[in-house]
Amino acid sequence: MQQLSREHARLQPVMADYERYQQLHKEKIDLQNLLEGSDAEMATMAREERPTINRELTVLEDRLRLALLPRDPNDDRNVLLEIRAGAGGDESGLFAAELLRMYTRYAEEKRWKFEPLEVSLSERGGLKEAVIEISGENVWSFMKFERGVHRVQRVPLTEANGRIHTSTVTVAVLPEAEEIDLKIDPSDLKIDTYRASGAGGQHINKTESAIRITHVPSGFVVACQEERSQIKNREKAMKLLRSRLLEAMEAKQAKEISAERKLQVGTGERSEKIRTYNFPQDRVTDHRINMSLHNLSSIMEGRIGALQDALLKEQQARQLGSLVDETGPNG
Secondary structure, X not given: OHHHHHHHHHHHHHHHHHHHHHHHHHHHHHHHXXXXXXXXXXXXXXXXXXXXXXHHHHHHHHHHHHHOOOOOOOOOOOEEEEEEEOOOOHHHHHHHHHHHHHHHHHHHHOOOEEEEEEEEEOOOOOEEEEEEEEEOOOHHHHHHHHOEEEEEEEOOOOOOOOOOEEEEEEEEEEEOOOOOOOOOOHHHEEEEEEOOEOHHXXXXXXXXXXXXXXXXXXXXXXXXXXXXXXXXXHHHHHHHHHHHHHHHHHHHHHHHOHHHHHOOOOOOXXXXXXXXXXXXXXXXXXXXXXXXXXXXXXXXXXXXXHHHHHHHHHHHHHHHHHHHHHHOOOO
């Protein structure tokens, strides 16, 4: 019922646009008849109304054309966001923490729920890695574009000679898997408990509430220690495990469907450098669409909407181009 309700809510505005399109098309024919009639006053009135109708028809045609594009099956899903420090030592960890803050601000702006599943801090206040659950409306539709390697170029605070260093942070975005997506055999799981600890090894609590789950057939290992309850940590760890297994399954399918890859903005592979944050030049560049913005401080405050919109439009343009190639210019 949930899936049907979501689909009904998605199709309602499309049907409203189509009904309005039909109505306007009929009005356009009526106006044309008036223009060709003998009543000069009515012809003048029709001539004045025609541009307004044509403009609205053009807008509706564009919207309906986009509505007919193949939908990403994960568009309605929540996501698990994974951020990991890459090359660059302490500076990479510090920038990873800044990216986490950027996404937190972005989620707040979009009114999404942002919940940590696993966070590991470095001794210098940076971030080793973090796994965050983001839930809300159209989360995957936008966050999927953040997958890849994010590169930062700046002078670290510890740099005495003022040299610019280059560091990287890896971001992975997984569609959240539901229990109905795949069945996990409990006998395939190895579950360990341990004491939750923070940066530097100090214990957060004295009970073994942290959970580590190993999926033996795939070798995937997930952990969660953010909750004081072992049961809650286990639920979150299982949620993360399902999503990683679903991602692996979809990646295997994607390799078998070459047409699917042509519709992506970039490949989405974790090894791909997707964006550079250049602090000395106050510039952020998305390499997939060759787009640069010179308001880096605003971007780091979570205002990444302009980048997201541009990436979405590029994806839609590629999909439309693919449809034209398949059906011909006349559909």
